[in-house]
Amino acid sequence: xxxxxxxxxxxxGASMWTVTAGLTVYCARKVKKxxxxxxxxxxxxxxxxxxxxxxxNFSIPATGxxxxxxxxxxxxxxxxxxxxxxxxxxxxxxQALFFADGGxxxxxxxxxxxxxxxxxxxxxxxxxxxxxxxxxRNRIVAAAILASAAGLLMGASGVILxxxxxxxxxxxxxxxALLMLPIHLAIGLxxxxxxxxxxxxxxxxxxxxxxxxxxxxxxxGLSLRKLLAGFAAAAVLTxxxxxWFASQNPDGLEWSMFHTSGHxxxxxxxxxxxxxxxxxxxxxxxxxxxxxxxxxxxxxxPAPETAPSGPVxxxxxxxxxxxxxxxxxxxxxxxxxxxxxxxxxxxxxx
Amino acid sequence: xxxxxxxxxxxxxxxxxxxxxxxxxRLDPRTKVLVTAAFLVFVVLHGKYDLAGLAPLALYxxxxxxxxxxxxxxxxxxxxxxxxFVLLVGVxxxxxxxxxxxxxxGLPISGGWISFAxxxxxxxxxxxxxxxxxxTTGFxxxxxxxxxxxxxxxxxxxxxxxxxxxxxxxxEAARMVRAFRLRNLSDERPAMxxxxxxxxxxxxxxxxxxxxxxxxxxxxxxxxxxxxxxxxRLRLADAAWAAFWIAFFIxxxxxxxxxxxxxxxxxx
Numbered sequence: 001x002x003x004x005x006x007x008x009x010x011x012x013g014a015s016m017w018t019v020t021a022g023l024t025v026y027c028a029r030k031v032k033k034x035x036x037x038x039x040x041x042x043x044x045x046x047x048x049x050x051x052x053x054x055x056x057n058f059s060i061p062a063t064g065x066x067x068x069x070x071x072x073x074x075x076x077x078x079x080x081x082x083x084x085x086x087x088x089x090x091x092x093x094x095q096a097l098f099f100a101d102g103g104x105x106x107x108x109x110x111x112x113x114x115x116x117x118x119x120x121x122x123x124x125x126x127x128x129x130x131x132x133x134x135x136x137r138n139r140i141v142a143a144a145i146l147a148s149a150a151g152l153l154m155g156a157s158g159v160i161l162x163x164x165x166x167x168x169x170x171x172x173x174x175x176x177a178l179l180m181l182p183i184h185l186a187i188g189l190x191x192x193x194x195x196x197x198x199x200x201x202x203x204x205x206x207x208x209x210x211x212x213x214x215x216x217x218x219x220x221g222l223s224l225r226k227l228l229a230g231f232a233a234a235a236v237l238t239x240x241x242x243x244w245f246a247s248q249n250p251d252g253l254e255w256s257m258f259h260t261s262g263h264x265x266x267x268x269x270x271x272x273x274x275x276x277x278x279x280x281x282x283x284x285x286x287x288x289x290x291x292x293x294x295x296x297x298x299x300x301x302p303a304p305e306t307a308p309s310g311p312v313x314x315x316x317x318x319x320x321x322x323x324x325x326x327x328x329x330x331x332x333x334x335x336x337x338x339x340x341x342x343x344x345x346x347x348x349x350x
Numbered sequence: 351x352x353x354x355x356x357x358x359x360x361x362x363x364x365x366x367x368x369x370x371x372x373x374x375x376r377l378d379p380r381t382k383v384l385v386t387a388a389f390l391v392f393v394v395l396h397g398k399y400d401l402a403g404l405a406p407l408a409l410y411x412x413x414x415x416x417x418x419x420x421x422x423x424x425x426x427x428x429x430x431x432x433x434x435f436v437l438l439v440g441v442x443x444x445x446x447x448x449x450x451x452x453x454x455x456g457l458p459i460s461g462g463w464i465s466f467a468x469x470x471x472x473x474x475x476x477x478x479x480x481x482x483x484x485x486t487t488g489f490x491x492x493x494x495x496x497x498x499x500x501x502x503x504x505x506x507x508x509x510x511x512x513x514x515x516x517x518x519x520x521x522e523a524a525r526m527v528r529a530f531r532l533r534n535l536s537d538e539r540p541a542m543x544x545x546x547x548x549x550x551x552x553x554x555x556x557x558x559x560x561x562x563x564x565x566x567x568x569x570x571x572x573x574x575x576x577x578x579x580x581x582x583r584l585r586l587a588d589a590a591w592a593a594f595w596i597a598f599f600i601x602x603x604x605x606x607x608x609x610x611x612x613x614x615x616x617x618x
Binding site: 008 | 390405409412428435440452476477504508516520547548
């Protein structure tokens with residue numbers, strides 16, 4: 001459930017990058033300030049453990065499918081939220097680079113979805129709250145399952161929101177949620193079961209490990225709220241600045257913003273804002289085909305007049321554009337072939 | 351089972367490619383990180399119907415692969431492995447968006463198909479760029495570049511340690527799985543109870559190892575800083591590489607090259 005570059009609009013991607021970069025810097029400082037330098041190799045080794053664990057699958061009885069350990073919750077339990085967040089961020093970075101999971105622009109989204117929710121929401125408010133200061137076997141099991149499932153569901157909701165806000169995919173919010181959430185509820189429950197089993201194993205074999213991380217200070221409610229407000233502001237600012245830039249030179253970006261507002265039907269269907277946006281969009285005419293797509297959203301279809309008036313506004317939508325695209329791709333391929341041949345010739349000469 | 355060994359092989363394969371030598375390999379890691387970032391931004395700046403605008407950008411991965419001698423088949427194979435989620439989400443576009451955008455030779459093509467194609471192209475472009483970065487640079491060098499580009503030190507250290515210990519722990523996991531298989535001739539995968547015990551003992555070993563590593567690091571004077579002995583130097587080639595590609599990205603953003611090409615071809 002990695003968010004992908006291909007489904008991401010620049011505004012959403014940049015906002016999530018800002019938030020995630022801020023969180024990473026904050027956590028890096030926090031870990032350094034806590035001066036638990038023993039954590040540096042511990043974080044590295046546990047990150048590698050998550051990798052190794054995810055390479056092994058176990059069979060889920062009666063389904064024929066397989067599952068593996070999810071990372072966020074067990075890392076939070078062993079390391080505390082700040083160090084766990086950094087560790088997950090590093091795991092996802094390596095996955096993005098080596099396995100093409102998601103992509104580098106979507107990395108901001110992915111770290112947020114798979115790191116922020118388990119470490120800063122599910123762990124302190126569900127796992128910690130349920131296990132308390134004197135964990136028992138049953139409490140650990142229940143807390144781990146609930147927290148894992150909740151964390152994963154929040155992460156999946158993050159993917160859904162980011163995808164729908166980006167507007168590259170046509171899937172409406174409701175349908176996408178129906179597609180994603182039940183699957184992730186099931187995965188989350190299984191992951192929680194495994195997490196609790198592993199935690200119980202460690203609890204029996206090395207109880208001091210768990211008490212040690214439990215002793216590290218829990219999150220103070222106030223600082224977390226401040227943190228959240230700060231990052232929300234940063235995200236809104238980035239998105240706002242980006243979309244402002246975009247409307248300076250009409251292109252895909254602001255169109256996707258409009259598309260988003262077209263999609264948020266719960267906000268304001270066909271009222272003043274919507275009409276204003278439609279009128280504005282008509283004036284700019286950067287996407288004359290808009291009304292083809294959503295005839296019910298823009299009732300007075302003015303596009304036939306605007307379409308031929310401008311130059312080739314939307315290259316991808318004309319025949320010439322498509323033919324040219326194919327040609328360009330072929331040219332790029334030829335250039336690559338030529339460069340490759342030259343390189344090989346140079347190698348032979350050497 | 352995907353298998354621990356095959357996962358490890360994947361890492362080693364990319365690392366071996368990164369150990370090669372080519373004009374692209376010799377560039378400073380910072381240059382490659384920045385050009386990759388610029389490329390990604392220019393790819394996603396395109397609107398979802400702007401399939402033609404994306405086409406010229408393909409020159410970057412194609413040229414970088416050709417210049418560095420990366421095996422295209424291998425990169426494509428990795429892309430295919432990573433594709434299911436994007437395809438699953440993207441494939442709804444043709445279903446949901448059926449307004450006709452363009453007619454090619456009497457064949458009407460809906461907006462959904464165009465945007466689906468653009469999702470696939472974006473996917474291939476962005477992910478191949480990331481793979482090219484790692485396969486021509488190597489992970490340690492990327493981290494060095496990141497730390498020189500002001501990434502948080504604690505995070506870069508974490509990346510380096512994580513990467514180092516993936517090989518150690520995955521090797522250990524591979525031995526455990528092999529031992530499991532030798533004792534369980536019938537089952538391909540462990541049941542959950544066995545799996546948890548396997549992971550639990552792997553985890554306990556990992557914790558012990560972390561403690562030993564920490565003591566070893568302390569006795570060698572570790573103070574939380576990473577020190578790289580080799581200096582990094584930006585050369586003329588770096589400036590040329592960055593300038594060329596960024597100029598190219600801006601050029602194809604400004605001028606609709608595929609549209610012009612197409613019009614010329616159609617006119618004749």
